[in-house]
Amino acid sequence: MPPDRASSPRAAPAEEGGRVAVLLPLPLAGAYDYAVPDGLVVGPGDYVMVPLGGARHVGIVWGPATGEVAAARLKPIERRYDVPPMPDVHRRFVERVAAYTVSPPGSVLRLSLGSSAALEPAAPGLVYRRSAQPVAAGDRVTPARARVLAVLEEGPAWALGDLARAAGVGNGVIHGLVELGLVEAVPVPGDRPPPIPDWRTPGPVLSSEQAAAAADLTSQQRDGRPGTVLLDGVTGSGKTEVYFEAIAACLAAGRQALVLVPEIALTGQWLDRFQRRFGVPPVEWHSEVASGDRRRNWRAVATGTARVVVGARSALFLPYADLGLIVVDEEHDGAFKQEDGVIYHGRDMAVLRGHLAGIPVVLASATPSLETVVNVDTGRYRMVHLPDRHGGASLPDIQVIDLRRHRPERQRWLAPPLVQALTDTLAAGEQSLLFLNRRGYAPLTLCRACGHRLECPSCTAWLVEHRLAGRLQCHHCGYSTALPRTCPACGEEDTLAACGPGVERLAEEVAARFPTARVELVASDTLTGPRAVEALVERVGRHEVDMLIGTQVVAKGHHFPMLTLVGVVDADLGLHGGDLRAGERTFQLLSQVAGRAGRAERPGVVYLQTIEPAHPVIQALARGDRDGFLEAEIDGRRQAHMPPFSRLAALILSSPAAADVDRAAQMLARAAPVDRDLTVLGPAPAPLSVLRGRHRRRFLVNAPRTAPLQAILRDWLARVRLPGSVRCQVDVDPYGFL
Known part of the structure; x- marks a missing residue:
């Protein structure tokens, strides 16, 4: 059992x-x-x-x-x-x-x-259906009423709001039809179960490689064999359709399935594919779900009537009645790491949840994390491989533009070879994507008169100019203020200058160079939620857009058949700064954005603008040598005794008062564990030494894989009584170091 x-x-x-x-x-x-x-x-x-x-x-x-x-x-x-x-x-x-x-x-x-409201049954509701009464000669059936009747002729009863939206009318039109007797309101229980996905519906025809991978996953599901499987496939290889077959097998067994996705924005296109495959939408769980739907969805999960759930990392903690399968899509993505409150990694906790329940866990990625690759190499995980794109599409050709040889014009950011490629793509009637992982207009604003840099008053971070909104914003705490006319330091007017490009500034250059091109700006602050992304995908699919300019929101999971050119404006962004995973993260992100090109019958090309063309990450991308890059990265981590060949933990102290946090840091330093196999670094100011008004100090602990790290940390913290104003966060397996 x-x-x-x-x-x-x-x-x-x-x-x-x-x-x-x-x-x-x-x-x-x-x-x-x-x-x-x-x-x-x-x-x-x-x-x-x-x-x-x-x-x-x-x-x-x-x-x-x-x-x-x-x-x-x-x-x-x-x-x-x-x-x-x-x-x-x-x-x-x-x-x-x-x-x-x-x-x-x-x-x-x-x-x-959930909220306490989720624990209470919902009040009975009403649904509306066509009555048996025929339309009489004296009935005044307006065009609006006729639309309602037409919708009701096509199917079962509807909730009031859904029926009004489907017919494009107000609620009063429906109430008028009820008074006429042409529509009847039927009471129903308050918590109707969500529709059950039909696992018998055949999916699309799979290639031989996809079919073999699907057979592997479904046999594991049918046999009830636990274990974690890496579904490793290049971008466009059809990983989603393969793990849909595992979901079908889970549903056939009468159990619940969970699919975790890293970004809410990814769910729109995914939901369409799911509904085409299984006939109904899954249950959603993420921050954009309305409170009433969250209440219903929580109860459906707890009672077992929610058969498939798709959601962000928090969906893992829902109290599933009978969970039989977990899929972690884009398992490498850093968005699975929760950085506030309880600090955890959604992928790793999904593997733990699967282990406790004795159920399969599928990790899907075109660029798997180093930790996952090492777990495959050591036999802890199995791997199922999809080496080719589906439907005969080829991987894009990747070209490197050396910005030292091909300099953009002054105050411009696109190098001549990329400008020419954009011109040719527009002339061919195809679509392009320009990728720059910086929101807003410019990452830094300074005064030309005195050199003052505009910084967040609550964080040690620069304010980012968002010219379209006329605001300066901190991307760490959310602080926002209007663009000043004078320098707050010296009082000079018209001396504030934007430094460096953001996507808005890039869009400004594109508009000047290609005035007839239809351009869409795609960033987390211009697209809110999966429905907005879905609408964008539809516009791109109808070829109402010639060029996308976006951040990492557009880099993952989307399928644009006519998009044949990708230009990465700053391929070096993220390669430096002392981050343990800088190279790995950059390789993953650029591989994902490159994977948007040439996903259908038209071949794609990717241009990487860089001032370091010889950098190992850039060279590996240009060669398409993912495995070589991973091998070199793994070897470097092993020699440096860094994860996944050791264990890291961070202690982050914070307080509104710098003196309090420094005193607490010294107390912890004096009580630090002493072990020849253990390295304790710190205390040191965090790279963001002030965040949301709190001064921050960090310790970093490096321990062997076999060390009882959590016990060491608990014993250490138990020996120190911190001041009441000081907060201590523990981050086991840190992914970010800000």
């Missing part, structure tokens, strides 16, 4: 009139004991309401009482919610994540709880 199913609603004897431990979604060290009043029956995993410190909180019955508090002093549980208990495997997952990330279990539990 699968592990999720083995956890019955009452995995241990229920308690009545006794006491139990309840874990609360608060940064507390563990569960608290509560009395079970007479007449109330609770068991492990039950959702309950309990009092604490003058407030009432939703918690989870975690197990037997600890006995640390006398029975007479215990407060009683106030109620038990009528929802399925949190499965045992999910409670073990919460505990393991807390232990791995050195976080309070209650903080991890908070990731799994």
Whole structure:
């Protein structure tokens, strides 16, 4: 029997009139004991309401009482919610994540709880359908009413808002038809289950390589074999259709499937493909989902009626009733790393969740992370390989433009060879993409009179000019202010100058060079949510756009059949700065953006503008030698004793007062563990030494793979009592070093 199913609603004897431990979604060290009043029956995993410190909180019955508090002093549980208990495997997952990330279990539990509204059943609703009453001669059927009737003739009952949108009318038109008797309102339960994807629907015809890969994944799913598989395929190789077959096998077994994606923007086109394959949309979970839908989706996951969930990293922490498969798409992507609160990596925790449940985990990528590649090499993971693009499309030709030899014009950013390539592509009626991973107009604004640089008042970061919005913005804390007319340091007027290019400044150059081209700017602050991205993809598909200018939002996952040219304006951006993963990250990002070119029958070409054409990353990209790059990167990490051949952890101290955080850093330094196999670096100011008004200091610990790193960190922190104003964050396996 699968592990999720083995956890019955009452995995241990229920308690009545006794006491139990309840874990609360608060940064507390563990569960608290509560009395079970007479007449109330609770068991492990039950959702309950309990009092604490003058407030009432939703918690989870975690197990037997600890006995640390006398029975007479215990407060009683106030109620038990009528929802399925949190499965045992999910409670073990919460505990393991807390232990791995050195976080309070209650903080991890908070990731799994919806709002208290999600625990209550929804009020009954109404749906509208065509009645049996025919249209009479005296009925006034206006064009708007006729559209409503036409929509209802095509299918089942509709919710009021959905019907109004489908017919393009207001709610009053529908109410008028109800009064006429031509439409009837039918009461329905408040929480209707989401539609069930049809796994029997045949998918597209797969190539022989895709079919072999799909057979491998589906056999693992059918046989109930646990384990992690890397689905390694070049961009455009059809990885999504392959893992759709594994989802179909999971659905055929009657279990739930989860697909994690790194960016909300990726889900729009993905949702269309899913609906074409399975007939209905999946359940979504990400920050753009409306609160009412989040409530319904959480309940559907907990009750098991949500059969397929697609979402951001937080979707991993939903309390699945019977999870049978996890897919992590674009597994290499840094967006899977949560940097605030409980700091975790979604990919790694997905592997942990799959291990605890004994279910398959599929990691899909064209540029897999070094950690995943090493896990394949050492036999911890299996690999399924797709070496070719689907449908006979070829990989793009990659050309390197040496900016030392082909200099752009003054105050311009496009080199002559790239300008010529853009001209030729426009003349051929094809589409282009210019990629620059910098939002806004310019990354730095300074005064020509006194040299003052405009900085964020809350962070040690420059303010980025967004000329289209007329604002200066900090991309770290969100601070925003209007563009000043005078220098705030010297008071001179008209002396503020934009330095360096952002995508807005690049768009300005393109408009000057190609005034008839239809250009779209694509960045996270111009596209909000998957629907906006979906609309853009449709415009590009209808060839209403000649040229895209974008940041990494446009680099991943999108399919543009007529896009044949990609120009990377600053291929060196991100290669330096002391980041352990700078080379790997740059290779992955540029490979992904290059993969947008030539995905259909038309061949593609990619131009990389660089001042370092001999850099190993640029050379590997130009040769298309991913495996050679990975081999060299792995060898370098091994020799430097860096992950994945050692373990890193960061301690980040922060406080509104610099003196407080410095004092706390010295206290921790004096208590630092001493071990010849352990290296403790710091304390040192973080690269962003002030963030959101808090001064920051960092320690970095490098330990052997076999070291009990979390135990070392817990012991270290337990020996120091930090000032109340100082916050300490633990980042095990850090991915960013700002």
